[in-house]
Amino acid sequence: MKRNILFAAAVMLFAMAVSASAQKASDFSGTWSLDTAKSTSADSSIESQTLTVTQTAADLKYELATTRKEGSESGRGRGMMGGGNSSASFSLDGKETKAEIEGRMGKMPVTYKAAIAGDGSVKLTTVRTFNGPQGEMSFTVAENWSLSADGKTLTVARESVSPRGTNNSTSVYTKK
Numbered sequence: 001m002k003r004n005i006l007f008a009a010a011v012m013l014f015a016m017a018v019s020a021s022a023q024k025a026s027d028f029s030g031t032w033s034l035d036t037a038k039s040t041s042a043d044s045s046i047e048s049q050t051l052t053v054t055q056t057a058a059d060l061k062y063e064l065a066t067t068r069k070e071g072s073e074s075g076r077g078r079g080m081m082g083g084g085n086s087s088a089s090f091s092l093d094g095k096e097t098k099a100e101i102e103g104r105m106g107k108m109p110v111t112y113k114a115a116i117a118g119d120g121s122v123k124l125t126t127v128r129t130f131n132g133p134q135g136e137m138s139f140t141v142a143e144n145w146s147l148s149a150d151g152k153t154l155t156v157a158r159e160s161v162s163p164r165g166t167n168n169s170t171s172v173y174t175k176k
Contacts, residue, residue, distance in 0.1 A: 025092055026120035026147045029055045032154050032173035041169045045069050051154070051173055060114060060122065061089045090114035090124055103130060121146040137163050151175070 034049035048067045053060065064086045090112045091097050097112040108130040115123045121144055128139045144157045154173040159166060 024120065025055070025060070025114075025116045025122050026145075027055055027151075028053045028060060028122070028145060028147065028154060031176040033176055035172045035174055038172035039170060041171065049171075050176075055092075058093065059089060059091050060124075061087070063087045088112055088124075088126065090122075092116060092122075101128075103128070106130075119146070134163075 030053060032051040032053065034046065034051070036046065036048075045068045046066055047069045050065045052063045052065075055061070064084075066085055089097060089099075092114050094113070094115060099110050099112070100107045101110050102108075108128055111125075111127045113125045115125075117123065124143045124145065126141045130137055130139075139162045140160070142159045142161075146155050146157075147153065148155075152175045154175070156171040156173070158169050158171065160169075
C-alpha cells in the first residue's frame with residue numbers, strides 16, 4: 001500500500017515538473033532585423049525594421065523601430081508590428097496587462113496578454129478599443145512568436161482583426 005502511494009506521488013511530481021518545464025517561453029531577448037525577402041506583409045513601404053526584445057522569467061517587452069522607403073507614407077497608426085514604431089510589455093504569467101496609448105481619436109485602452117505554448121513559442125494578443133464615428137470599435141492583433149532551432153531566426157505569424165476585416169502576415173527576423 002505504501003509503495004503504491006509513493007509510486008503515485010512520484011508520478012505526480014514528475015508530471016508537474018514536465019508541465020512546468022513545458023510552459024517556459026523561449027528566450028526572445030536581443031536585437032532582431034526584419035528580413036523583408038522572407039516576410040509577407042501588406043505593407044510594402046517598409047525599408048527596414050529593428051525589433052529589440054528584453055525578456056525575463058516574468059515578462060517580455062519589445063520596441064519596434066521602422067524605416068520607410070523614401071516617398072512612402074509615414075506609417076502613423078501602424079504600430080504593433082504592422083509597420084510603425086511601437087513598444088509593448090507582456091506579462092508571461094498569463095495575466096492581462098492594461099495600458100492607455102495615444103491614438104488618432106485620443107487616448108485608448110489597450111489590453112496585452114501572453115500565452116506560452118508547450119514548444120516555447122509565445123502567443124501575444126493586443127486588443128485596442130476606441131470610439132469612432134460608428135461607435136465603439138476594437139482592433140485585435142494575435143501574434144505567434146517562434147524561434148528556429150539555432151535561435152537565430154524569429155518568426156512572427158500575425159493575424160490582425162479590425163472592422164475592415166482580417167489580415168494575415170508573417171515577419172521573419174534575424175538576430176543581430
